[in-house]
Structure formats: C-alpha cells, structure tokens
Amino acid sequence: MSSKFDVLFRGATVVDPVHRVNSRLDIGVQNGKVVELGPALSGAQADSVIDLSGYTVMPGVIDTHTHVRGPAQRMMALAGVCTALDMGDMRGVLQELPEWGCGLNIAGLQGIGHWPNEPPSRGEVASLIDAAMADGAIGIKIVGGHRPSTPEATALMIDQANLAGVYVAFHVGTTATASNLPGLLEAVELAGDNCLHIAHVNSYLRGMDRDPVDETLVGLAAIGGRNNLVSESYLAVINGTGGQIGPDGLPTSHVTRNCLKLRGYSPDEKGMEAAIRDGYCLVKVTEGGVTAIYTGEPGVALWRSMGTNAPVSFPVNQPQATFLCAVRKDGEGRFVVDAIATDGGSTPRNVAVEYGLCLVRYQALTLNEFVLKTSTVGAAMLGLRNKGHLGAGADADLTVLDMDKGIAAMTVVGGKVVMADGILHGSGGTIITTPRGESRVREMGYRYQIVHPEEMLLYTKQRQG
Numbered sequence: 122m123s124s125k126f127d128v129l130f131r132g133a134t135v136v137d138p139v140h141r142v143n144s145r146l147d148i149g150v151q152n153g154k155v156v157e158l159g160p161a162l163s164g165a166q167a168d169s170v171i172d173l174s175g176y177t178v179m180p181g182v183i184d185t186h187t188h189v190r191g192p193a194q195r196m197m198a199l200a201g202v203c204t205a206l207d208m209g210d211m212r213g214v215l216q217e218l219p220e221w222g223c224g225l226n227i228a229g230l231q232g233i234g235h236w237p238n239e240p241p242s243r244g245e246v247a248s249l250i251d252a253a254m255a256d257g258a259i260g261i262k263i264v265g266g267h268r269p270s271t272p273e274a275t276a277l278m279i280d281q282a283n284l285a286g287v288y289v290a291f292h293v294g295t296t297a298t299a300s301n302l303p304g305l306l307e308a309v310e311l312a313g314d315n316c317l318h319i320a321h322v323n324s325y326l327r328g329m330d331r332d333p334v335d336e337t338l339v340g341l342a343a344i345g346g347r348n349n350l351v352s353e354s355y356l357a358v359i360n361g362t363g364g365q366i367g368p369d370g371l372p373t374s375h376v377t378r379n380c381l382k383l384r385g386y387s388p389d390e391k392g393m394e395a396a397i398r399d400g401y402c403l404v405k406v407t408e409g410g411v412t413a414i415y416t417g418e419p420g421v422a423l424w425r426s427m428g429t430n431a432p433v434s435f436p437v438n439q440p441q442a443t444f445l446c447a448v449r450k451d452g453e454g455r456f457v458v459d460a461i462a463t464d465g466g467s468t469p470r471n472v473a474v475e476y477g478l479c480l481v482r483y484q485a486l487t488l489n490e491f492v493l494k495t496s497t498v499g500a501a502m503l504g505l506r507n508k509g510h511l512g513a514g515a516d517a518d519l520t521v522l523d524m525d526k527g528i529a530a531m532t533v534v535g536g537k538v539v540m541a542d543g544i545l546h547g548s549g550g551t552i553i554t555t556p557r558g559e560s561r562v563r564e565m566g567y568r569y570q571i572v573h574p575e576e577m578l579l580y581t582k583q584r585q586g
C-alpha cells in the first residue's frame with residue numbers, strides 16, 4: 122500500500138495568516154505539497170516523520186530583494202529563506218546554480234541601465250527587456266543609484282517595462298539625484314502612473330540631509346497610499362556595494378562615494394584605503410562556502426589583491442529608518458512598505474528572520490504581521506499562489522522557527538529539508554520564470570515553475586485599487 126504522506130511534520134505551532142491559523146498542527150506532505158493539516162495526523166501513513174515539537178512553523182520565507190551570487194544561496198538557506206528574488210543578474214544565477222544551488226526557489230531580474238548622457242531609444246530598451254525575459258528573468262532592475270542614468274532615460278525604462286508587462290524594480294537615483302531622499306521622491310515622480318517596485322526603501326534614508334527619522338517620515342509619506350508602487354525594506358545596518366576604483370581614481374559606484382563622504386572620508390582611492398584600515402569599510406570574500414569579512418591591514422591587502430574590485434559593505438543604515446520602514450502603517454492600517462527583505466545573499470545580512478523576530482519580541486510587529494511581511498506578501502509580489510500560506514495544495518515550503526533563540530532552525534523546500542540546525546542538505550534549485558523564459562531554463566535542465574507578471578502584486582495592486 123502506498124503511503125499517504127512522503128513526510129509528516131509533527132507537533133509544531135503553525136502560523137498562517139492567510140488561513141488564520143495559529144495552533145499546534147501536524148502537516149502532511151506528498152509530492153512536495155501540503156496535503157493535510159490536522160491536530161493529530163497518523164504517522165503510520167507516512168514514509169518519514171519529523172518531530173517539530175516546541176518549534177513554530179511558518180510558510181517559507183520569501184526574500185524579495187537578494188543577490189544570488191557565490192555563496193548566497195547557502196547563506197540564505199541557513200537563514201531560513203526558501204525563495205529569493207535576485208535583483209540584477211539572472212544570467213549569472215542560472216550559470217552558478219549547479220555549483221552553488223542548495224535547493225531553494227530562485228526568481229531573478231536582469232539589471233539594466235547606465236545612460237548618464239544620451240538616453241537610449243525605446244527599441245534599445247525593448248530589446249534589452251526581450252533578452253532578459255528570454256534568459257529566464259521575470260523582468261528588469263534599473264540599477265540607478267550605483268550607476269545612474271538621466272531622469273529621462275530612467276522614466277523611459279520604467280515606461281517600456283510597463284508596456285512590455287514585465288517586472289520592474291528600481292534602485293533609486295539618477296544623474297540628477299542619488300541613493301537618497303531626493304532620489305526616492307524623484308522615483309515616485311518618474312514612475313508617474315506606471316507600476317514600479319522601489320527597492321530597499323530604508324537605504325535612501327540614511328540621514329544625509331537631515332535627521333533620519335524626519336527623512337524616513339517624508340519618504341514613507343511619498344510612497345504611502347500609492348497603488349502603483351510596491352516596495353521592500355531591510356533591517357541590517359550594513360549595506361552592500363563595490364570597492365572598485367576606476368581609471369579616474371574614484372570609486373566606480375556612486376553609493377560607495379556617498380558612504381565615504383558620510384563619515385568624512387575623501388571619496389577616492391585614499392579615502393577607501395583609510396576606511397578599510399579603520400574598520401568602517403568591510404571587505405568581503407568567499408571562504409569555506411560562506412562569506413568572510415576583513416578590515417584593517419588584512420582588509421586593505423585583500424582589497425588590493427583583488428585589484429580593488431572587491432565587494433564591500435559600510436555600516437550606514439540608520440536603525441531608526443529601518444525600524445520605521447518595517448513597522449509603519451498608513452491611516453488604513455496597511456503597511457507602507459509591503460515586505461521585509463534583506464538585500465542579502467552573499468552579503469552577510471540575511472537577517473529577515475533574526476531581526477524580524479526581534480521586532481516581534483519587542484511587540485513592534487505581531488507574529489502574524491512578521492509572517493505577512495516575510496512570506497505572504499512576497500508570494501503575492503512574485504505571483505506565487507501556492508506559496509505564502511500553508512493551505513491544502515500549497516507548496517510544502519516551511520521555515521521552522523526556534524522562537525527562544527529567535528532564528529530559523531530548519532528550512533524546508535517542497536517537502537525536502539535543505540537546512541537543519543545550521544547544516545545544509547539541499548542541492549540544485551527551482552527557477553521561477555515566465556513563459557518567455559521557459560525554454561531557456563528547460564534547455565539548461567533545471568526544475569522550474571512558471572509565473573505571470575500580470576498576476577504579481579506590482580500589477581494587481583493597481584487593479585485592485
């Protein structure tokens with residue numbers, strides 16, 4: 122007789138805001154789907170039973186802002202992430218999946234942009250979008266702040282992505298502004314009536330111009346109540362940028378230049394070196410399958426050994442701003458910023474669970490709200506109807522929380538344990554793509570799931586009003 126369940130997760134407190142569940146339930150899984158939930162399902166009908174007594178189970182964390190390169194997937198699985206949206210390099214993600222995949226679901230955007238002078242033609246942007254979609258991306262990310270384009274070119278990219286009906290996210294900032302509050306206000310203007318995902322809202326509110334709380338309230342007021350905008354913010358103090366010095370002796374990333382200026386370092390090669398030596402700039406490198414951080418003289422040496430082209434981080438995010446972005450609601454009780462993400466991956470700040478649960482402990486968010494902002498809304502953002510909840514038929518993606526320690530104890534994707542107690546067990550992955558990317562992903566031999574941009578929150582939010 123065949124078993125009723127491939128695996129039975131037993132004894133955890135299950136939190137599912139969609140089905141208003143917050144009680145001790147067993148979860149029966151077959152073929153990667155939740156097939157039954159009940160207070161006492163029989164283990165006799167299961168091939169395997171995993172005892173989760175004392176733990177809390179939520180629908181798998183969906184991180185809607187990540188960078189899936191190098192050790193990123195490992196670091197995300199360790200942090201309880203089941204599904205991630207890569208912001209910028211879908212081609213790289215597909216290439217690296219065999220080497221670095223550890224069983225997660227990955228969707229991706231392809232980064233485009235950098236027209237600081239003459240704007241591109243519509244045809245040029247349209248063909249970049251077509252190429253990104255054919256390569257499996259669900260849309261584009263306008264790289265903005267790091268490598269800004271003119272406001273005109275930026276508006277054109279947003280408009281063309283809307284015309285093409287693909288996902289479009291924006292790291293704000295143009296040649297007229299930067300990754301700051303004016304950049305955020307400008308982004309709202311440049312979107313006009315078009316739909317736009319504003320990436321990591323908190324990162325523009327670093328107190329560059331005035332008190333970070335004032336900046337944050339102004340920024341949140343500008344995006345609140347606009348149903349053509351979706352957004353996420355993250356909770357970490359460190360950012361992620363590049364340490365490369367260009368032929369002109371200046372950091373190629375404008376974000377890096379701003380970080381140096383923020384603490385009084387000259388925005389050039391000398392300033393970078395001093396910032397690394399002082400421990401203000403963190404140089405990152407992959408070691409033993411995860412990301413290691415160096416500062417001081419070893420940091421300078423590492424940065425030099427990489428020809429300055431090293432990923433770096435600065436502790437520039439304002440806790441007041443990240444807090445407000447995470448918890449602030451509008452007059453109708455809706456969160457102004459839709460999701461809690463991380464902008465993590467290989468940058469060691471995959472803290473949506475760890476810091477998010479701090480907010481729950483602090484009663485700044487209820488556990489239900491935490492699950493909404495780290496899973497349910499993410500599923501809506503990616504048009505994934507079978508994720509973000511744990512009803513019968515849902516994908517068996519589970520993040521198992523140790524509420525005492527405030528961390529993810531286990532990550533389950535499609536009923537398979539990919540991480541337990543800090544040990545990784547998964548490989549490969551499932552690519553989330555659109556019908557336009559299906560043949561590429563199939564060609565590469567990967568598992569995949571099809572989504573439709575018109576069913577994503579980016580577009581449904583406006584239709585629903």
Ligand SMILES: [Zn+2]
Nearest residue numbers: 186187208464
């Ligand atoms: Zn990012």
